[in-house]
Amino acid sequence: MHALITGGAGFIGSHIAERLLREGYKVKVLDNLSTGKRENLVPCPGAELVVGDVRDDKLVREVARGCDVIFHEAAVVSVPFSVEHPQETHDVNIQGTLNVLHAARAEKTKRVVFACSAAVYGEDPELPKKESMAPLPVSPYGVEKITGEYYLHAWSQLYGVETVSLRYFNVFGPRQDPKSAYSGVISIFVDRALSGKPITIFGDGEQSRDFVFIGNVVDANIRAATTPGVSGRAYNVGCGTRTTLNELLQVLARITNRPLPPSYAEGRVGDIRHSLADISRARTELGYDPKVGLEEGLLALVNSLR
Ligand code: UD2
Secondary structure, eight states: OOEEEEETSSSSHHHHHHHHTTTOOOEEEEEEOOOOOGGGEEETTEEEEEETTTTHHHHHHHHHOOOOOEEEEOOOOOOHHHHHHHHHOOOOOHHHHHHHHHHHHHHHHHTEEEEEEEGGGGGGGOOOOOOTTTTOOSSHHHHHHHHHHHHHHHHHSSSOOOOEEEEEEEEEEEOOOOOTTTTTTTHHHHHHHHHTOOEEEEEEOOOOEEEEHHHHHHHHHHHHHTTTTTTEEEEEESOOOOOOOOHHHHHHHHHHTTTOOOEEEOOOOTSSBOOOOOOOHHHHHOOOOOOOOOOHHHHHHHHHHO
């Protein structure tokens, strides 16, 4: 089997690449290295890296040639950046996705698996989030991700390309970059805990998230690529549990055996209060079973950085 991973030099894409290679796939990676890094592919010596952009329609079609499955992870992933630069994120996140789907249709790719996001749910306070809820995104990023998902659904109906959309919740794990202002909170907290730098919680720390370890997310991707009869579907990918930031810090303090007293700052504008996935659809239809919980995943992350 031949797989193309767009954004394959990034945090999530490189983990998918590693797993596919282990399972005997031939792996091609398309990445413009804007946030992806060559060193993320060090554990993937068999992967072919093509440096280029999903906005380049011709190139996307070229790299898709001969691939059985495409994992479309390439995106500008920051919600706040999309708020500041909606036209740029539109080009990458919507036009880029359309280019991938166009290539899949033209090159007769069997299936496309899409990295969607919990951001599609927006402000609706109802918990847990179910795929049957009406999406109500409140950021350009959320609009772009649900648009991508709608395009996938249309492709599954129109052109014989099988498509599956995975709505990621708060993914964490090794290789997630802690250095950007938009980095995931776990990557920031772990980086600061290990380097002895102060930790800041925005707000009172009682906001909660459904944190999901990268290994579970890779597993969901493999299942989305290989399970028959699920074309056109969308699935939440979380753990089905939520943890407050205050609880998260307590667990981290225990694991690292350090006191981690946070300082509290003004809450971040646009932050949602709570997030929690209902993962019963993914469990039933894909056999998804997130085996690695928060504590085990944190331990694996801390050990990988030590
Ligand atoms: C996540 C996703 C985003 C989108 C969204 C959907 C990440 C990195 N982002 O955004 O792409 O899918 O979910 O709802 O997974 N915080 C602190 N201190 C810090 C950094 C963050 O207190 O140093 C707080 C932050 O204010 C927020 C929480 O931690 O309340 C989680 O922040 P995040 O940026 O990790 O993820 P989130 O849920 O905003």
